[in-house]
Amino acid sequence: MTHPLTPGVAAGRLTTEEIEANFADLHPPLDQHEAHVAADRCYFCHDAPCITACPTDIDIPLFIRQISTGQPEAAARTILEQNILGGMCARVCPTETLCEQACVREMAEGKPVEIGRLQRFATDAMMTRQGHPFVRAAATGKHVAVVGAGPAGLACAHRLAMKGHKVTIYEAKEKPGGLNEYGLAAYKTTDDFAAREVDWLLGIGGIEIAYGRMLGGDLSLDALREGHDAVFLGIGLGAVNALEMPGDAEAANAVDFIAALRQAGDLRALPVGRNVVVIGGGMTAVDAAVQARLLGAENVTLAYRRDRDRMGASKFEQDLAASKGVRIISNVMPVALEDGTMVLEYTADVDGRLQGTGERIELPADQVLRAIGQMLVPLGDLGLERGKIAVAGAGRSGIAGVWAGGDCTPGEDLTVVAVAEGRDAAEDIHAALMQA
Amino acid sequence: MADLTTNFLGISSPNPFWLASAPPTDKEYNVRRAFEAGWGGVVWKTLGEEGLPVVNVNGPRYGAIYGADRRLLGLNNIELITDRPLEVNLEEMARVKADYPDRALIASIMVPCEEAAWKAILPRVAETGADGIELNFGCPHGMSERGMGSAVGQVPEYIEMVTRWCKQNYDRPVIVKLTPNITDIRKPATAARNGGADAVSLINTINSITSIDLDNFAPEPTIDGKGSHGGYCGPAVKPIALSMVSEIARNPETRGLPISGIGGVTTWRDAAEFIALGAGNVQVCTAAMTYGFKIVEEMKRGLSEWMDEKGFARVEDFVGMAVPNVTDWQYLNLNYVTKARIDQEACIKCGRCYAACEDTSHQAIAMTPDRTFEVIDAECVACNLCVDVCPVENCISMERLAAGAVDPRTGRVVQEDYANWTTHPNNPMAPQAAE
Incomplete structure (x- = not known):
């Protein structure tokens, strides 16, 4: 076995047992009694703030009440009617900044109802039993193209299929799921859940997925528009922002590190540096940093250019990183990466502009990961807004018959937001197709 | 001891x-x-x-x-x-x-x-x-x-x-x-x-x-x-x-x-x-x-x-x-007038008082868009349901209107004396004044 302190980048720093323990479920499922106790804490608020805080508007008090009356599968249906990826969202939603932050018990006691875990209890109950809860409407004869089998595309496709439309999803990669499959921390979605959830979702019928088909590659928007009654773009952000410093080429993309980890059969075979530096302050940065530690990196530093309270990652995620031994340094910017040393410079906010103070710090860095944001790879004639596809209403792009949603459109880049946008676009597409 | x-x-x-x-x-x-x-x-x-x-x-x-x-x-x-x-x-x-x-x-x-x-x-x-x-x-x-x-x-x-x-x-x-x-x-x-x-x-x-x-x-x-x-x-x-x-x-x-x-x-x-x-x-x-x-x-x-x-x-x-x-209902003091009071510091904004009052009682609680709940004295009959359904103890309480105050619901001045149903003018069994 490689010694945990082996210099440089090496695989097998930890034992199989250590790896298994490190990558176990972050929030283990509630058992039935725990779920009933947790459900009982819900006050069934009037016009509940948690519903307002949920991007998919799940009727949270209703589904929790259904759990407490002994019907977790009915609760799951309440969830899935609004959010077909409710199982994944139960695992990966930053509930601490969404429903659970809005929970009145958070205000009252600093301890919200465990909405995320209850949602998982309900959706797990349904998915364990297999079978798909929704039924397709009669075929409409319409055929819609969905580009991207990520959360937005899948939510859109499912809703369209339910309405009786035929859907073909064009996916660039060889697996569906998008960031659910290739992004996110492994400890949030264990046991191949992303793939199982897509299989289950496709149980609605009427959805075909064509793999290895990439828009801008062998696929053109014009051709899609010609061959289908409508097009929904649920594509991801293909480009990663570079670090503007000498040595950027020596760094790697945090998203690629995470994708490799998610796809690895044996995590012990995955090489990781003894000293790892992650540049960035969002969820991707935390996911990469924590997992580097869990793979056995001795020192992992998260370097963020502004104050801690400006980080994209929630307080919960920051605390998680700290609890796993990640050192967070704020107010530093990358200056150079040379000969295994990451040079950072402290920053100060001067009249709203971030500037280097001249004071530097140097960290040993066998592996540097970039996580300072991603960009949309520009696509033909589509109008852009802040670098993303400009949309109006429920995802209507500037081109007739083309809708878009998810990370490629403005708005928060969250699974749950993507699901909401895909679902709403599907309703709009359906209305448009049925009117024609 | x-x-x-x-x-x-x-x-x-x-x-x-x-x-x-x-x-x-x-x-x-x-x-x-x-x-x-x-x-x-x-x-x-x-x-x-x-x-x-x-x-x-x-x-x-x-x-x-x-x-x-x-x-x-x-x-x-x-x-x-x-x-x-x-x-x-x-x-x-x-x-x-x-x-x-x-x-x-x-x-x-x-x-x-x-x-x-x-x-x-x-x-x-x-x-x-x-x-x-x-x-x-x-x-x-x-x-x-x-x-x-x-x-x-x-x-x-x-x-x-x-x-x-x-x-x-x-x-x-x-x-x-x-x-x-x-x-x-x-x-x-x-x-x-x-x-x-x-x-x-x-x-x-x-x-x-x-x-x-x-x-x-x-x-x-x-x-x-x-x-x-x-x-x-x-x-x-x-x-x-x-x-x-x-x-x-x-x-x-x-x-x-x-x-x-x-x-x-x-x-x-x-x-x-x-x-x-x-x-x-x-x-x-x-x-x-x-x-x-x-x-x-x-x-x-x-x-x-x-x-x-x-x-x-x-x-x-x-x-x-x-x-x-412990007495009979007919002897309860009808001049005892109270109104619900919500302690805004203690309120956790669950809205249960509002739902209870609006749906099942007297529409006597107003709700603002920022979820502030206030009692409407002109509607409050002091039924106590809001107190009972509130999950926070002592957040809502009943406050007695002092004698001489006007009850905004009835427009009547609160009387100091005790008066019950047995002598109430609406009671057909009440003793009639001598003709």
Whole structure:
């Protein structure tokens, strides 16, 4: 076995047992009694703030009440009617900044109802039993193209299929799921859940997925528009922002590190540096940093250019990183990466502009990961807004018959937001197709 | 430090907490454990007549109702009186009483409604040295089908008759245990007093079916696919028991008749409430069955603590203190005008008060887009529902409008004097002013 302190980048720093323990479920499922106790804490608020805080508007008090009356599968249906990826969202939603932050018990006691875990209890109950809860409407004869089998595309496709439309999803990669499959921390979605959830979702019928088909590659928007009654773009952000410093080429993309980890059969075979530096302050940065530690990196530093309270990652995620031994340094910017040393410079906010103070710090860095944001790879004639596809209403792009949603459109880049946008676009597409 | 010693009907016990006649008092072993744990007295599990003992079902005999986290709120049972031979029970009672002379030991009895049956058993009970007897006229299941238990307790004439037999054939205190499965508790209590009873104890259990198994469509507890109604007890029945105790305490025909309060006593506070309504002591069963005998320790310490705070040296110092404040609706002061007040600092913005008031009451709470909830005095009838549904204690309270203030709902000036329905102009029965 490689010694945990082996210099440089090496695989097998930890034992199989250590790896298994490190990558176990972050929030283990509630058992039935725990779920009933947790459900009982819900006050069934009037016009509940948690519903307002949920991007998919799940009727949270209703589904929790259904759990407490002994019907977790009915609760799951309440969830899935609004959010077909409710199982994944139960695992990966930053509930601490969404429903659970809005929970009145958070205000009252600093301890919200465990909405995320209850949602998982309900959706797990349904998915364990297999079978798909929704039924397709009669075929409409319409055929819609969905580009991207990520959360937005899948939510859109499912809703369209339910309405009786035929859907073909064009996916660039060889697996569906998008960031659910290739992004996110492994400890949030264990046991191949992303793939199982897509299989289950496709149980609605009427959805075909064509793999290895990439828009801008062998696929053109014009051709899609010609061959289908409508097009929904649920594509991801293909480009990663570079670090503007000498040595950027020596760094790697945090998203690629995470994708490799998610796809690895044996995590012990995955090489990781003894000293790892992650540049960035969002969820991707935390996911990469924590997992580097869990793979056995001795020192992992998260370097963020502004104050801690400006980080994209929630307080919960920051605390998680700290609890796993990640050192967070704020107010530093990358200056150079040379000969295994990451040079950072402290920053100060001067009249709203971030500037280097001249004071530097140097960290040993066998592996540097970039996580300072991603960009949309520009696509033909589509109008852009802040670098993303400009949309109006429920995802209507500037081109007739083309809708878009998810990370490629403005708005928060969250699974749950993507699901909401895909679902709403599907309703709009359906209305448009049925009117024609 | 308050003295918890009570002297109920001349029967002394170190505290007012007795175990009711029920499964926990069926055997010497249990009763010794109870006394070691500190219980002031026990009413032994009901004895039947000499001969072959009754039998119990061999399947489940209890059903339950739960609150949050499986907290047991109500228990239902279909167990009958003791299923052990009379002789065994009597021998055990005598031994226990001899070993615990300072504790109260009462024999509960249920035999057929014939004088001979009572004459036969009473001397044998007397021989045990028991401090008194309790007549089980309450059990609503099983025995009642054989003309005993609540079948007697539902007929005041029988109560009076059997009580009289007992008084004639037994020289120690006779307590009559009443069933709540009647329309007016004052009638059986009056009958008991007329028969010479030294006290009544109430309530026995309430006819109940706790739940239905929706797979087998059978009542719980289910015995081979069938179920029978049982007797309901536990915290859920306390309000019913308190009301019945208060009626006997207030009724001119039974006022002053000693009462042993029973029904959902779980904490010292429950006991204090029964005693304030006129009970001289309390009997406990479900709390002990749920938590074990040790629970009496909290009851004793709690009651003692509260009595010290209130300055009561002995339990009898506050017996019945709440009775004068129990009145009929028609005598409630209609000039007492209150309005709900919401403490905005304490409010957690759940909106339950709003939903309750808007949907089911008087539309007297306004809600702003930022979820601030304010009472609309012009609509508030002071019903208290908002207080009751609010999950935060003391967040919503009722504030009295001072005399001279105008009630925005009625536009009337609040009067200082007391006025009730009996003289209200809307009351057709109110005395008319002389023409």
